[in-house]
Amino acid sequence: MGRARRPRPPHVPLRSASLTRTEGEWVVRTVPGSAASDRSYRCPGCDQLIPGTAPHVVVWPAGEYGSVDDRRHWHATCWAARDRRGPGRRRH
Structure with a gap:
């Protein structure tokens, strides 16, 4: 028997996107x-x-x-570091 497939995340239309996942309370594409x-952006x-x-x-x-109005575009590295940096904080 093969492995069971995980259900796909719900589709949310967004032009030209490739990978969608859920991270806690957020959908990340x-x-x-x-x-x-x-x-x-x-x-x-x-x-x-x-x-x-x-x-x-x-x-x-x-x-x-x-x-759609709630969507925000992030650098992938900024999104990954959001817990350590907080919004709008620049590194110097």
């Missing part, structure tokens, strides 16, 4: 640079611009209350 848009972790063509993650609250 990885966006590769090759699939990103030409729009820039401001990372809430470091307050720096993310060129739309750069790889990054898009994060929003999990559950029925998350909406």
